[in-house]
Amino acid sequence: MDLSLVLHIMVAAVAAGTPFVFAALGELVTEKSGVLNLGVEGMMLVGAITGFIAMAKSGSLLLAVVSGMAAGAAMAAVFGVLTLTLMANQVASGLALTIFGMGLSAFLGLDYTSFALPGVAELHLPLLSDLPVIGPLLFSYDVLVYSSVVLFVAVSWFLYKTRAGLLLRGIGEAPESAHALGYNVIGIRYLAVLFGGAMAGLGGVYLSVAYTPVWVEGMVAGRGWVSLALVVFATWRPLRVMAGAYLFGGITIAQFHVQGFGIEIPSQLLSMLPYIATIIVLVVISRDQQTIRLNSPASLGKTYHPENQ
Amino acid sequence: MTLTNINIPRLQLEGMTKIYPAVIANESIDMTIAPGEIHAVLGENGAGKSTLMKMIYGVIKPDRGRILWNGEPVDITNPAHARKLGIGMVFQHFSLFETLSVAENISLAMEDYGSLDDLSRRISEVSEEYGLPLDPGRMVHSLSVGIRQRVEILRCLLQQPKLLIMDEPTSVLTPQAVRKMFATLRRLAAEGCSILYISHKLDEIMELCHSATIIRGGKVTGYAVCAEESAASLARMMIGRELPTCSRKRPDVEGQECLRVNRLCKIAADQFGTSLERVSFSVYSGEIVGLAGISGNGQQELLYALSGERPVADRGAITIDGESVGHLNAAQRRELGLGFVPEERLGRGAVPGMSLSDNGILTAHRHGMVRKGLLDFGRAKRFAQKCVTDFTVKCGSVDDLITSLSGGNIQKFITGREILQQPKLLIVSQPTWGVDIGAANIIRQAMIDLRNNGSAVLVVSEELDELFEICDRLLVIARGRVSPSVKVEKTSKEEIGLWMSGMFPGGPVDTNKARELQSEGCCVD
């Protein structure tokens, strides 16, 4: 196997992994606050179509990103109202969000089916991009890929180096304690949920505007669910989310390359790969219950009733 | 800063009222505390003490009433505001974050503390100063309950409080540690800090407090100067009648060995738990054995192993009537005559969303309530009804949701459900936690009656008074080890207290070394 092919695969894996980076980092922050939002798939879909429409109408990437994030956050807000204000079951509400998102995105996208966008150009960084090996590997991406890395750094710094991050982790651990100390548990959880929604929306925008800039109904194709699994796989740690995202990016694109090697396998079998890999990864990580228990936020998925105090 | 005038009360409450849909938690409560005063708020479980304290600390809002702080009316909007005024609170159920370090925990209650390193230094300083040694870098989940309380206390002390609220602080301490804590509190009071001490333990209040406000059913039923009262007179104010007592007389027959625990070991599943180390003891028919200990010393793990909720690999480590049951699950052990009342009533001993009748089925189904795989709901209702009648459970009907009952009535129902199945062996954990005195007495009497009918009873409790009242023999658990047993008549609270800190023959703290430490004035936790 020659170097350029390896490089090509690695670069493609990073691009394919980037939607997972956005969505899983967002869900990580949401879950750190103790809220389990299973609606990532729905939020990504709505973010994807909203960003797509904005891009198609205005041609502005910035507008596409902002509107896609806003749409994801709006979806998350609905989830927040249900689970935080109205204290509905988080699992059921997350499923509802996904089902609604599938319907809404299909509906909004009717006029755009198979409509193609020009895509997002890679940033050419003088000197850096021209370096051999390093250049294509590290400096050959579009602006959204770079921002996903920036967001990763920001999320890690926030969670582990700031007081607000400490508080967020504390709330996910023991919301009653935080309440007793006078913190607004519900309010802070809202922020975490909205952040998760905006990030999922951004992941969707990246998919529909940059990665495969054609609108196809249901184009997120389970990536939201894979992102949820990634958070478990990463045992709620940002660096491992990042690694897992690129690993899954690699698995996603592997199907295109296996055929390139002249191996005759039905395409459907190859398309199953990421889903089967997700299951395997979940099994491997879930076997070690102790690690899960130590790292998962203790109040994850539990409805918080402030008046029980 | 205004100078504190000794004549102006530190805190004055006027007409504090809090109404919940089902109950009036507090009704027109007035109270006054002077600077440097240790003031008790006395009342039985459910009297409304905690509600009142939470209003002072700004956790919940009063519906009516006024708070005067150093003579000035204040509207305490939230706990941060309360802390800024100089009010600190040590919660009964700690408000700590287990996976964070001591310093991180404390930092979340501080407005500005510089860096975490600065804060850690201050924690070390202040903890030294008050004789409450503490390592700021430790994770809270690795600390014992007593040390966790120390974290809560230090968190308050760091803010130099003018008023410290302590909510039932002694349930996590040995009698010796209680005395040490009292010394710290007296010192604080001497420095001018007022202390609100919430408890239902009369002797503690008599020993520590200057004055007391007594609350019953959400209303003030009296004010007292402790030096002028007796425990009995305080009790009358607290429950409105004499303290009920159990009739203890027991038949003098030698029973058979019913439960035998033989070198039971269980490695804790995670670092939040305690490992059991070679636990051995027996309970005979016709006796009540009490297991004392500070919570978090392995009681949970032992009870899970005994009840069958977490079976153990060594099947012979637990026997019931000579039969090895270590590997059996809870249902299989019940077939052999085990009854069990866990300390968590809702969610373990009973299902919150179900009626009394359905909750009866939970363990009593084996008494003819299932036929060909289908349930006989009529029979279940009759069983629940008998339970309600025999144990004076206050409820509308057996179709009511169990959550609509008070804590005491839920406990009576669950205890009743287990006792009506006439177990050969009954294990009860924290029989009277959060239960009012009337219900507590019924439950204790029921256990004594069961013993008198020849059953073996094991009671796990943190309340030494209770154990001394109803038990024939006592055991102590400390750091996963269980002490030799001792007859109640032949021991004292002092001795049991020492044992609770691990100082018993074969215990986790070597007895000789402990004595040395004690003579040097160190506290062994």
Added chain:
Amino acid sequence: MRDAVLIKIEPRPEPSRVMRYCSPLLAALLMLISGLIIFTLLGKNPVEAFHAFFVEPINDFYGLGELCIKASPLMLIGTGLAVGFRASIWNIGAEGQLAIGALCGGAVAVYFNQSSSGFILPAMISAGAVGGMLWASIPALLRTKFNANEILVSLMLNYVAILLLAMLVHGPLRDPDGYGFPQSVLFGESATLPIMIEGTRLHVGVLLSLAGVVAGWVFLEKSFTGYQIRVAGGAGRAATYAGFEYNRLIWIGLLAGGLAAGVAGVMEIAGPIGQLLPSVSPGYGYAAIIVAFVGRLHPGGIFLASLLMALLYLGGESGQMNLDLPSAVTGIFQGLLLFYLLAADFLVNYRIRTKSSQQEGN
């Protein structure tokens, strides 16, 4: 002082039983109102559109038959899922279990294409049931052995199952005389569910679904195992305390859903579709989740909810044909219905009170 009316939200001392039954109705009502608003926003006459969407599809005999055909898989799967949901086992893999059921049943039909034996239909249904259960046993096994989250596993398997179905319909199960279209042969009479009423497409599978709902009711409401499932879902630690085997309940919960979805899959291909296609379900597996919730996880409620959900499907088709309404509106209605239900459930535990503030002292 003015007697301003204050709205106060407070917890009920006890959950309201009346509201438990009213909140699905309230949710349906809110959804219909939202429908009027959506139709208006789409520039349609709301009353006309409402009529086309919710009334026209069922104003004749044929339409009612269609309603039952659509409701049939939904009620069956919804009941199966309810068994798991009651134990807090979240099987969201019904869509995949349905596909595998159809695949297995369809394979039998294709293999015995020439036969006219009366055993073919029962064999297809059995094969579908076994297939659905096998597919559901994967999350059950992984959950009980390795603690892998059944939500994610069962969902991932949906994608795998649909790809598997597509692969086989493109391959070995394809009709050799079908000009290369990805579809199986048309099933013969012996592999097709008989029609019950002339002039409709109402097939006997509907009776099977009704039987499934009744069986589900007996199991969930009257049996001891059904009781154990309720305990496990209401308080997992109480189930351990009572000594109920949680792993057994997980298996039952997942297999019930797999069984129901597998059989429903066969009924689709042996009923209205009549052959195997790469896609055999318009999202019944997901819609059945909503049906189960809106039906309060109670078979009786699930029966009613399945009719409502079936009407949404029919309305989507009818709206598209008659008014050029996009059929994707159906998905929005489904999502909204579940949102409204979850929101309305707030009123089970809380009540809203208005009171005048005259007597307020401060």
